[in-house]
Amino acid sequence: MYRYDQYDLTLLEQRTAQFRDQVARRLGDALSEEEFLPLRLQNGLYRQRHAYMLRVAIPYGTLSSAQMRVLAEIGLRWDRGYGHFTTRQNIQFNWINLEDAPDIMDRLAEAEMHAIQTSGNVVRNITTEQFAGVAADEVMDPRPLAEILRQWSTLNPEFAFLPRKFKIAISASASDRAAVQAHDVGIYLYRAPGGEPLLRILAGGGLGRTPMLGSVIREALPWQHLTTYVEAILRVYNRYGRRDNKYKARIKILVQALGADAFAAEVEREWALLCDSPSTITADEYRRVAAHFATPDYADAATDPAVLSAHLAGDAAFARWHRRNVHPHQRLGYASVTLSTKPGIAAPPGDVTSAQMDVVADLADTFGFGEIRVSHEQNLILPDVRQRDLFALWQAAGAAGLATANVGLLTDIIACPGGDYCSLANARSIPLAHAIQARFDDLDFLHDLGELSLNISGCVNACGHHHLGNIGILGVDKNGEEWYQVTLGGEQGQEAAIGKVIGRSFRAGEMPDVVDKIIATFCAHRLGDESFAQTCRRIGLAPFKARVYAQEEG
Numbered sequence: 001m002y003r004y005d006q007y008d009l010t011l012l013e014q015r016t017a018q019f020r021d022q023v024a025r026r027l028g029d030a031l032s033e034e035e036f037l038p039l040r041l042q043n044g045l046y047r048q049r050h051a052y053m054l055r056v057a058i059p060y061g062t063l064s065s066a067q068m069r070v071l072a073e074i075g076l077r078w079d080r081g082y083g084h085f086t087t088r089q090n091i092q093f094n095w096i097n098l099e100d101a102p103d104i105m106d107r108l109a110e111a112e113m114h115a116i117q118t119s120g121n122v123v124r125n126i127t128t129e130q131f132a133g134v135a136a137d138e139v140m141d142p143r144p145l146a147e148i149l150r151q152w153s154t155l156n157p158e159f160a161f162l163p164r165k166f167k168i169a170i171s172a173s174a175s176d177r178a179a180v181q182a183h184d185v186g187i188y189l190y191r192a193p194g195g196e197p198l199l200r201i202l203a204g205g206g207l208g209r210t211p212m213l214g215s216v217i218r219e220a221l222p223w224q225h226l227t228t229y230v231e232a233i234l235r236v237y238n239r240y241g242r243r244d245n246k247y248k249a250r251i252k253i254l255v256q257a258l259g260a261d262a263f264a265a266e267v268e269r270e271w272a273l274l275c276d277s278p279s280t281i282t283a284d285e286y287r288r289v290a291a292h293f294a295t296p297d298y299a300d301a302a303t304d305p306a307v308l309s310a311h312l313a314g315d316a317a318f319a320r321w322h323r324r325n326v327h328p329h330q331r332l333g334y335a336s337v338t339l340s341t342k343p344g345i346a347a348p349p350g351d352v353t354s355a356q357m358d359v360v361a362d363l364a365d366t367f368g369f370g371e372i373r374v375s376h377e378q379n380l381i382l383p384d385v386r387q388r389d390l391f392a393l394w395q396a397a398g399a400a401g402l403a404t405a406n407v408g409l410l411t412d413i414i415a416c417p418g419g420d421y422c423s424l425a426n427a428r429s430i431p432l433a434h435a436i437q438a439r440f441d442d443l444d445f446l447h448d449l450g451e452l453s454l455n456i457s458g459c460v461n462a463c464g465h466h467h468l469g470n471i472g473i474l475g476v477d478k479n480g481e482e483w484y485q486v487t488l489g490g491e492q493g494q495e496a497a498i499g500k501v502i503g504r505s506f507r508a509g510e511m512p513d514v515v516d517k518i519i520a521t522f523c524a525h526r527l528g529d530e531s532f533a534q535t536c537r538r539i540g541l542a543p544f545k546a547r548v549y550a551q552e553e554g
């Protein structure tokens, strides 16, 4: 875990004191709401449908158990006993009183957390995959570079007023689990034949109303140039990005307008001025930061395959959970475990109660090295569990409602808060997620269907990543009523694709049947063990459309 030094602590202390004063002036009416707005947004405080909403960053998705307990405490003391984990490795609290916000910020700062740059037109929380540092298919650990980028981008005055918000993701594994291609800047970290870390840089990805995947603008960039290269991209964007129209302000529009090659050439020109400047990352600086992510004290002697095998053979439910929620680790005898936040109608996707957060912190201490990760699918992960402890962990997590064996399956739905909380929504997402989860509650059937992502956004802003879902659902407004549009063929990862709309939209009540028909079409056309995405790629949209719209046409 990265531990703050005196610079980090001083920065946060000054920031929270400043914010306390701003809130006091707002409450005393010395500041109008209009004057206060940019100040609170700089601190991750939104005004939503019912109350203030606070978004707290979880840099590259990593939390300590102590930090998780503080998030639980915030949920309990100042919210309604829960928090919502988002698709960008943040946690949101939905029911915050403005009066309490400074105390919350102080509490976060004590635990080395903050809400800085979780909103506004700045570089947002740097994200990476949930298994960073432990994934079996990892090329190298992306966390030190992610942390260096976090420090470089935090309160960087040159980039405090970008044309629009700016999202950066890094992945360093064979499978991209960070949706890198859907980010303003996406970075793949890989090794040269000699072992030297290199960067492939993509720019111009993003979802929202004009979804686009990023284009590769630079191959084989030596890692020392990460910050100067990103700086060059941001300078080009800051200079040429559109500020006249909010909907055309993201970097994806600039990359599209110029063409990826011309954009890349512009970045190279800017970078020529920055290359080898003092912001170049030195080996010493890399080592200093990387020391925070040192390998924990793994005990290879803990390997005891017989214990796990016996449990797998003896308990079908455990075996099922093991198949879906347990992931290969770099170290012999260890595994990473996903604690599902998708129990079905018991809770909205991503919502975790304070009591559950405390349980997760305890589990991280008991079964790991006190570390927790957050995935963009809105689940929680224990990265380092001894395989012989998996059965005990499964039982403990199950008692807290966190062991639903559905990771990567149809009911592992990504959903934004939608109309229940968000003032931008066209339609609700949560009841729809619940209706679909209730319809597909047969776990055996779900396991037979295999990998299948279903993502829901309550409006075109695409917070629920609906474009990247194999099945995507988008809330649309028709004369003040809630309707839902369906896309198929979206995919995340190395083979990322944006889903295509299948036709006219549906009312909420129709949606479980629509999903049913989509699944039936998949089952009818599936060859062998094909995944939904593979079948969809092979047969195209036509068979799905024919089935879903059959009655109208017939």
Ligand code: HEM
Binding pocket: 046, 048, 053, 085, 086, 087, 088, 092, 164, 167, 182, 205, 206, 207, 208, 209, 250, 415, 416, 417, 421, 422, 423, 424, 461, 462, 463, 464, 465
């Ligand atoms: C309730 C408060 C929220 C507000 C006001 C809000 C607002 C927005 C807006 C305006 C956009 C569109 C940006 C653009 O295309 O320029 C957006 C995109 C996005 N938001 Fe949210 N959002 C909220 C909650 C969330 C939540 C809960 C999540 C995760 C579940 C989330 C994750 C994202 C992601 C991943 C994108 C999209 C894609 C992109 O970068 O192009 N947001 N949000």
Ligand code: SF4
Binding pocket: 416, 417, 418, 419, 422, 423, 424, 425, 426, 457, 458, 459, 460, 461, 462, 463, 464
């Ligand atoms: S997609 Fe729309 S409704 Fe959902 S959280 Fe984002 S802005 Fe709100």
